[in-house]
Amino acid sequence: MAVKETRAPEPTAEEISAEAERLYGKGLADLGWRDPELERAARLTWKINRLKTARSAVIAAHVYQRAEIILGVADFVGDSYKLAKMCAESDAKRVVFCGVRFMAETAKVLNPEKEVLLPAPEAGCSLSESITAAQVRALKLKHPGAPVVTYINTSVEVKAESDVVVTSANAPKILRRLYVRHPKIVFIPDAMMGKNLAYELGKKLGEELVIWDGSCIVHDHFDSTSVEFYRKMYPGVKILAHFECTPGLVSVADFIGGTGDMMQWVADHKAPSYMLITECGLGDLARTRFPGKVFVPMCRLCPYMKATDLSRVLRALERPTASQRIEVPAAVRERARRPIKRMFELADDTCAS
Template sequence: MAATASVGSPTSEDLAAEAERLFEAGLADLGYGEGEIARAAELTWKINRLKKIKNAVIPAHVYQRAEVIHGVADFVGDSYKLSRLCAESKAERVVFCGVRFMAETAKILSPDKTVLLPAPEAGCSLAESITPAQVRALKREHPGAPVATYINTSAAVKAETDVVVTSANAEKILSKLFSEHSKVVFIPDELMGRNLSKALGKKIGSELVVWKGRCIVHENFDSSSVALYRRMYPGVKILAHAECSPGLVESVDFVGGTGGMMDYVGRTKARSYMLVTECGFGDLARSRFPGKKFIPMCRLCPYMKATGLPEILRSLENPTPSQIVDLPADISARARRPLERMFDLAEPSRSG
């Protein structure tokens, strides 16, 4: 309560200026009405003041709502980039606008910071597809094979594995593992595993063991519509996230993580783009590249959309126990090792 009181109440001029800032940031272009922007402004005004008082930083994943990204986020990116920036930040508190496995990763890399997850129910179908006991069973079944885990897993699952990968560095890291091992276990994303088996020329099962997890957003895109879109929009560049099916991935112009997709849009000169991923990413690309045309082909992730401005304000004012991310010390220490191994394998210069 004391912290809330010290924020004070905005004057009508403060609110008008904040609404103007949100308008200029592009919310109106994304379809927000005047009333919505005014309601958001009241909350963003408070959050932005409170985060200074509480020495907090707000990272936001690229799939988050536009009012979060443009209204209160200090940095925006994929889970890898956000975790690194959180660890480098001098802030005492991290209010993680994303899903649980991301907030857990931030806590593993920044154990001394208070990490808050405004929407504690924000899970992930991939992270929930596998348990630590199932990883241990895989290791018994494939002795000697290193286990690489996509970053979309819980801290307890990471603690059982050898190296973490992201969509941006999975191919590079698995290729290094295959230079020393004839078999590698990859969890939990089956479709990404199948895409990796093709890219690396490794047989599913005998060389690359994959788990059966799926992202509920990316597994549902239909590869048959790609040819139709190419006929409808000649010259369109189609980009797909690496969690999409192999059939879709082989028919597009670029496949990768969200960071790679954004870079591709920035460095190419096509008139129109189709971003086959979560809808929030298209909104962000539209704001960053106002001169380019984006054709919608996206789906909403219910987990990513669970975080709103009221939840962020609540976690800063007086967090509920479930909003505070806490990990057992042994899990945190064991999960840190495969994350550090990822940094070493993906960015060797960092460790040297």
């Protein structure tokens, strides 16, 4: 099929200057951006924002994305669960998903009629790549009757083999509900999160909760011993750790949860300073959302998340390549949709089971 090309016009010098001013006001200056970088980004954000309307597109950006994407062009910002739901509620014909492949696939499963574009098609995820559909089938044979609960950070093929999908925000609640009827649950693929869940729910690892040995390259290296040092250096600092961090780190944190929960916790509390132990993008976003609060850096960059930049977003809007277009075969899509829908039901407070 021929790819339709829609080029954005070139902005004038005045338009670039006005757009740079807008980016400045959005908080990029708080992150250390100066005029030359603002103007370079402004030329691209100006074009992207014009093309969005022409192409009936929305831009969904994960909180770990680059600040210029989140603040300059995104229509929706959030975790993968929130983004997929927001895309489903939008009237736009296409979604440019600034995130990694499994997120764009989830958006496609929930929005089959929309064109879903992933600007950085090679953006994978170490966690998602740690397990295959064939390995899930083997787990099911080994643990018959045990529901397979799958973290949302997995491929669409793995989701298609699963019983329920969960996010870091709703996993404890959903597992608690499933344990009412099931003595054993298989949780894939994040081993750290599995261990944290077993501890939180008081379940025996390997017996009541069977886990897989997958890990996130960003969260599994944070060092719990440095927390003590930072507590002395910043008296009163509150330590917030992502659910994918090691159990050792989680045990010394003041709060654990997903990215959305961490941001809400910061909004709800008054502390002298906060440390967000996760990907660096969340700290940047927090600094722009809460300019009066102090954030102590302790983060890592995710190379997959940072593969997307403004020029690739523009390319996806102007003339998407075949690899930027997310396609999921209808049969896989339908099978993957069921455990995602089950998550929506089980995460709902009105659910009885």
